[in-house]
Amino acid sequence: MAQNTLIVSNWKMNLNLINSRKLISKLKILKIPKNIKNIVCPQYLLIPHISDLIKSSQIILGAQDCHFEEKGAFTGDSSILLIKEYGCKYVIIGHSERRQYHNEDNSEIKKKIKISIKNNIIPIVCVGESFLHRQNKSYLNFIYKQLDECIPKKMKQLVIAYEPIWAIGSGLTPTFDDITEVKESCKNFLNKTKKINDVKFLYGGSVNSRNFFEIKDKCKVDGALIGGASLLEKEITNVLKGDF
Numbered sequence: 704m705a706q707n708t709l710i711v712s713n714w715k716m717n718l719n720l721i722n723s724r725k726l727i728s729k730l731k732i733l734k735i736p737k738n739i740k741n742i743v744c745p746q747y748l749l750i751p752h753i754s755d756l757i758k759s760s761q762i763i764l765g766a767q768d769c770h771f772e773e774k775g776a777f778t779g780d781s782s783i784l785l786i787k788e789y790g791c792k793y794v795i796i797g798h799s800e801r802r803q804y805h806n807e808d809n810s811e812i813k814k815k816i817k818i819s820i821k822n823n824i825i826p827i828v829c830v831g832e833s834f835l836h837r838q839n840k841s842y843l844n845f846i847y848k849q850l851d852e853c854i855p856k857k858m859k860q861l862v863i864a865y866e867p868i869w870a871i872g873s874g875l876t877p878t879f880d881d882i883t884e885v886k887e888s889c890k891n892f893l894n895k896t897k898k899i900n901d902v903k904f905l906y907g908g909s910v911n912s913r914n915f916f917e918i919k920d921k922c923k924v925d926g927a928l929i930g931g932a933s934l935l936e937k938e939i940t941n942v943l944k945g946d947f
């Protein structure tokens with residue numbers, strides 16, 4: 704049986720009520736292979752709206768973040784319990800933009816992963832190096848540290864998204880060999896240190912309908928986390944209905 708491929712749309716802080724409805728209406732009528740999971744992650748305020756629109760469709764809802772506590776005095780944050788109530792099945796955790804603009808560190812990310820697992824929401828854990836780490840060849844050690852400090856013990860399955868910070872929104876992508884090296888290294892590391900054998904490995908960073916299929920084919924990744932191109936109907940539909 705064909706392996707599942709996860710296509711995760713990270714809309715970030717984009718799209719309003721009208722243009723998100725337009726995009727969802729196109730995605731809803733798209734015929735896509737059964738093994739493709741079309742996961743859409745809108746900003747918080749859009750979640751109730753999108754949750755309504757995707758009823759009885761193949762689209763799966765995800766969130767872009769969650770707090771590490773279920774409730775409490777955390778002004779401006781949103782709870783995993785509400786994310787669950789609105790039917791989200793996935794949550795992106797540890798995106799480099801959260802790490803950069805909200806000072807999230809590995810220990811906070813670990814708590815977020817724990818609370819999402821407790822609530823049966825699958826975390827998509829983001830890791831990835833800066834350009835400097837890539838240049839001075841410390842990228843693998845940097846990613847190992849992220850995995851070591853973020854991933855809780857006793858996880859059986861894991862979805863990770865490798866997103867080199869320098870590739871996000873830049874139009875640059877690593878070579879196929881680079882992506883494959885990080886994929887194999889992460890899987891070995893997680894197997895050895897955390898005893899996790901079932902790892903889904905996504906690639907993210909300037910993915911579009913022109914480069915995705917080659918990345919998928921050459922690097923044997925399990926899917927992609929897509930930012931900018933996920934906002935464009937033609938781009939995302941071409942990825943979703945593509946030749947898997």
Ligand code: PGA
Binds near residue numbers: 866907908929
């Ligand atoms: P991008 O963003 O596809 O626009 O590079 C990816 C991401 O940040 O998840």
